[in-house]
Amino acid sequence: xxxxxxxxxxxxxxxxxxxxxxxxxxxxxxxxxxxxxxxxxxxxxxxxxxxxxxxxxxxxxxxxxxxxxxxxxxxxxxxxxxxxxxxxxxxxxxxxxxxxxxxxxxxxxxxxxxxxxxxxxxxxxxxxxxxxxxxxxxxxxxxxxxxxxxxxxxxxxxxxxxxxxxxxxxxxxxxxxxxxxxxxxxxxxxxxxxxxxxxxxxxxxxxxxxxxxxxxxxxxxxxxxxxxxxxxxxxxxxxxxxxxxxxxxxxxxxxxxxxxxxxxxxxxxxxxxxxxxxxxxxxxxxxxxxxxxxxxxxxxxxxxxxxxxxxxxxxxxxxxxxxxxxxxxxxxxxxxxxxxxxxxxxxxxxxxxxxxxxxxxxxxxxxxxxxxxxxxxxxxxxxxxxxxxxxxxxxxxxxxxxxxxxxxxxxxxxxxxxxxxxxxxxxxxxxxxxxxxxxxxxxxxxxxxxxxxxxxxxxxxxxxxxxxxxxxxxxxxxxxxxxxxxxxxxxxxxxxxxxxxxxxxxxxxxxxxxxxxxxxxxxxxxxxxxxxxxxxxxxxxxxxxxxxxxxxxxxxxxxxxxxxxxxxxxxxxxxxxxxxxxxxxxxxxxxxxxxxxxxxxxxxxxxxxxxx
Amino acid sequence: xxxxxxxxxxxxxxxxxxxxxxxxxxxxxxxxxxxxxxxxxxxxxxxxxxxxxxxxxxxxxxxxxxxxxxxxxxxxxxxxxxxxxxxxxxxxxxxxxxxxxxxxxxxxxxxxxxxxxxxxxxxxxxxxxxxxxxxxxxxxxxxxxxxxxxxxxxxxxxxxxxxxxxxxxxxxxxxxxxxxxxxxxxxxxxxxxxxxxxxxxxxxxxxxxxxxxxxxxxxxxxxxxxxxxxxxxxxxxxxxxxxxxxxxxxxxxxxxxxxxxxxxxxxxxxxxxxxxxxxxxxxxxxxxxxx
Numbered sequence: 086x087x088x089x090x091x092x093x094x095x096x097x098x099x100x101x102x103x104x105x106x107x108x109x110x111x112x113x114x115x116x117x118x119x120x121x122x123x124x125x126x127x128x129x130x131x132x133x134x135x136x137x138x139x140x141x142x143x144x145x146x147x148x149x150x151x152x153x154x155x156x157x158x159x160x161x162x163x164x165x166x167x168x169x170x171x172x173x174x175x176x177x178x179x180x181x182x183x184x185x186x187x188x189x190x191x192x193x194x195x196x197x198x199x200x201x202x203x204x205x206x207x208x209x210x211x212x213x214x215x216x217x218x219x220x221x222x223x224x225x226x227x228x229x230x231x232x233x234x235x236x237x238x239x240x241x242x243x244x245x246x247x248x249x250x251x252x253x254x255x256x257x258x259x260x261x262x263x264x265x266x267x268x269x270x271x272x273x274x275x276x277x278x279x280x281x282x283x284x285x286x287x288x289x290x291x292x293x294x295x296x297x298x299x300x301x302x303x304x305x306x307x308x309x310x311x312x313x314x315x316x317x318x319x320x321x322x323x324x325x326x327x328x329x330x331x332x333x334x335x336x337x338x339x340x341x342x343x344x345x346x347x348x349x350x351x352x353x354x355x356x357x358x359x360x361x362x363x364x365x366x367x368x369x370x371x372x373x374x375x376x377x378x379x380x381x382x383x384x385x386x387x388x389x390x391x392x393x394x395x396x397x398x399x400x401x402x403x404x405x406x407x408x409x410x411x412x413x414x415x416x417x418x419x420x421x422x423x424x425x426x427x428x429x430x431x432x433x434x435x436x437x438x439x440x441x442x443x444x445x446x447x448x449x450x451x452x453x454x455x456x457x458x459x460x461x462x463x464x465x466x467x468x469x470x471x472x473x474x475x476x477x478x479x480x481x482x483x484x485x486x487x488x489x490x491x492x493x494x495x496x497x498x499x500x501x502x503x504x505x506x507x508x509x510x511x512x513x514x515x516x517x518x519x520x521x522x523x524x525x526x527x528x529x530x531x532x533x534x535x536x537x538x539x540x541x542x543x544x545x546x547x548x549x550x551x552x553x554x555x556x557x558x559x560x561x562x563x564x565x566x567x568x569x570x571x572x573x574x575x576x577x578x579x580x581x582x583x584x585x586x587x588x589x590x591x592x593x594x595x596x597x598x599x600x601x602x603x604x605x606x607x608x609x610x611x612x613x614x615x616x617x618x619x620x621x622x623x624x625x626x627x628x629x630x631x632x633x634x635x636x637x638x639x640x641x642x643x644x645x646x647x648x649x650x651x652x653x654x655x656x657x658x659x660x661x662x663x664x665x666x667x668x669x670x671x672x673x674x675x676x677x678x679x680x681x682x683x684x685x686x687x688x689x690x691x692x693x694x695x696x697x
Numbered sequence: 698x699x700x701x702x703x704x705x706x707x708x709x710x711x712x713x714x715x716x717x718x719x720x721x722x723x724x725x726x727x728x729x730x731x732x733x734x735x736x737x738x739x740x741x742x743x744x745x746x747x748x749x750x751x752x753x754x755x756x757x758x759x760x761x762x763x764x765x766x767x768x769x770x771x772x773x774x775x776x777x778x779x780x781x782x783x784x785x786x787x788x789x790x791x792x793x794x795x796x797x798x799x800x801x802x803x804x805x806x807x808x809x810x811x812x813x814x815x816x817x818x819x820x821x822x823x824x825x826x827x828x829x830x831x832x833x834x835x836x837x838x839x840x841x842x843x844x845x846x847x848x849x850x851x852x853x854x855x856x857x858x859x860x861x862x863x864x865x866x867x868x869x870x871x872x873x874x875x876x877x878x879x880x881x882x883x884x885x886x887x888x889x890x891x892x893x894x895x896x897x898x899x900x901x902x903x904x905x906x907x908x909x910x911x912x913x914x915x916x917x918x919x920x921x922x923x924x925x926x927x928x929x930x931x932x933x934x935x936x937x938x939x940x941x942x943x944x945x946x947x948x949x950x951x952x953x954x955x956x957x958x959x960x961x962x963x964x965x966x967x968x969x970x971x972x973x974x975x976x977x978x979x980x981x982x983x984x985x986x987x988x
Contacts, residue, residue, distance in 0.1 A: 205866060223895075231971035242820065272817055274751075
């Protein structure tokens with residue numbers, strides 16, 4: 086048996102050139118060295134790499150010489166015996182040696198085909214030039230990346246939120262969704278206002294139906310006590326004719342099923358985690374500007390801007406006290422006169438030089454007065470700070486205006502305030518239970534001798550006085566209720582029903598608690614101002630004066646929504662659209678803890694830092 | 698390319714190439730500037746209350762324009778695959794693509810009303826800005842790098858550079874035939890090193906710390922360093938060949954780096970565009986879903 090080695094090489098056009106060599110010896114050597122039987126010019130092949138020898142007929146052994154293993158049929162091995170008829174593939178370096186049994190005239194011999202299968206170097210591999218020199222080989226494909234990123238975004242920001250929406254069983258049940266992250270929050274265009282912060286993770290509280298703009302019912306679900314501004318028909322009538330732009334906007338909104346005049350038109354949300362923005366002036370002024378032209382029977386005067394277009398204040402003034410008091414809204418320009426039943430000249434009480442001031446000085450220790458009376462001595466803010474507690478006789482007047490009429494031991498007896506009948510009865514009782522002072526010359530046990538004329542006269546006078554004493558009560562009662570009397574000084578007294586009768590009466594005092602029923606004024610927000618800067622009480626000689634400041638006084642600081650004045654004031658500062666007894670939203674916002682300082686600047690520096 | 702362009706060149710009498718940036722006397726730049734200034738002007742006088750946002754009528758208008766622009770700009774990818782001459786030449790499209798794409802910065806930013814947050818809406822905006830920024834980078838490198846690329850290449854083509862390497866490899870292979878296995882392995886480090894390997898970072902930086910040729914040369918020099926150069930040593934010849942290969946590699950690698958810098962923006966621009974379109978869809982969908 087001999088080895089037939091066929092060296093296969095290829096021409097440039099791929100044609101095979103086979104150079105056969107026959108070796109008759111038992112063993113042939115494979116290696117890079119030129120004198121090897123099978124010469125492999127391959128740097129991965131050792132100079133003398135391995136040997137092939139016949140071990141039995143039809144069986145050859147392939148063995149490594151240099152110690153580098155040989156790859157036989159895909160297995161790396163130092164040596165192996167091969168059945169020639171079954172053949173084998175031997176890989177050494179970049180060369181492939183195919184062992185097969187000879188056929189035809191080569192019958193009985195072992196044929197070894199040698200061919201280079203690997204490239205000489207990496208650079209020698211055949212390449213697509215475009216691909217090799219571009220980034221395509223080393224960067225992830227653009228198309229693939231586009232798909233991956235696109236689908237990722239759709240999955241995270243579209244599918245996930247929809248899934249979160251679809252699996253919200255709380256909305257169905259009308260319950261509040263528990264506080265946790267829900268994917269549809271990623272759709273929120275901004276934080277909710279502080280008032281609605283608890284709805285932050287509960288989109289469906291307002292966005293009930295997909296594709297349907299927020300409806301008023303969602304608001305009313307919680308805000309159940311809010312009422313409308315006015316009769317809807319009158320509201321519609323008050324609205325100005327729409328321009329082309331507004332009509333187009335409305336038509337477009339209508340196309341998408343958005344009704345007109347929703348709550349959210351004024352109460353915008355998702356504006357950040359702060360107090361809900363106050364309704365803007367334009368939402369009021371679009372109707373109230375020139376409204377009398379459209380709503381001809383309205384009693385409401387036109388207004389569109391506090392600074393430029395706002396009527397004079399028209400406080401609710403009581404023009405007639407009594408059992409059927411008359412209250413009228415009168416413009417301050419008309420210099421209305423008030424009659425609330427009380428006589429109280431402010432000028433006298435605030436004087437620094439008269440008897441009132443002197444009296445206050447004597448009561449400094451007991452009542453904390455200063456050298457004269459000041460506003461705050463009587464006017465004490467109520468709990469809200471917005472207005473003042475009611476002035477009462479007991480709290481604010483009685484320390485000076487005493488109703489004492491008798492003294493029993495240490496106890497001073499006073500007339501009952503607020504109850505004229507009781508006053509009459511008390512005075513009568515006083516004169517009935519006490520006799521006139523007995524003259525000292527009328528000794529109790531002295532015998533009266535005839536001819537003691539003077540004594541007799543005195544006795545007779547005393548007897549008459551004693552007999553007539555109860556009748557003196559009428560006189561005292563009359564005095565109390567008449568000019569110079571305790572009641573008359575401060576109150577409007579009604580005359581007795583008939584001459585000589587004593588059913589005097591006092592018109593009940595009804596001090597107004599709130600002049601501006603349709604607006605709101607917050608005294609606490611103005612505590613940096615002195616009372617006198619708005620209220621001209623010091624020169625008011627009669628309580629008929631309405632001491633409210635006119636709008637011009639307010640306008641020294643307050644302007645419209647957009648103004649150069651120091652305090653821009655939109656309608657919502659004083660008025661509420663959904664009017665109730667509470668302060669308007671803006672006032673409430675400003676009075677929120679920590680809000681005032683941020684709006685009006687910090688308190689004076691020295692107070693904060695305690696600088697000496 | 699465009700017949701119109703050719704005619705203009707003739708009128709101007711210059712041989713200067715009219716690129717897409719200066720197409721038709723900066724027509725699209727002017728249109729884009731007009732669009733931007735109009736948008737800013739209306740924004741300045743538009744009284745959106747309580748503050749500007751995408752939900753006002755002007756916000757919706759800008760949003761519609763912006764979304765339309767984005768989709769149209771994306772169509773360049775389709776348009777560039779079908780070549781037509783004339784007014785709507787690819788050059789015109791590219792010019793419009795660049796300038797209108799830049800005006801999108803104004804249109805979309807005004808659409809946001811400068812309200813940003815961690816939500817799908819800002820995501821769409823950020824993706825759009827990234828796409829635009831990568832586009833600006835692309836214009837930058839297109840105008841600066843081709844000259845550098847050409848200088849580096851000299852008069853050779855890419856295939857010539859590659860053939861040069863192959864030639865050197867063959868010579869190395871040849872020269873290494875008589876070497877023992879240990880030295881043959883050293884030469885193989887250089888032969889088996891892929892000049893196109895090294896990954897994206899290596900391509901962009903031009904730094905190949907695991908370069909086989911350099912390692913092979915270092916190993917050879919460690920062998921021959923203390924021997925006198927007598928000119929007969931096969932290793933000396935290998936050393937010379939390795940040095941030549943390294944010089945050839947340096948030029949190829951610089952070429953690859955410049956090409957990578959030229960191409961890399963598209964690997965941001967295109968995939969992010971599709972991420973943007975997905976985010977844009979989610980943005981619009983969510984706005985109308987939770988209206």
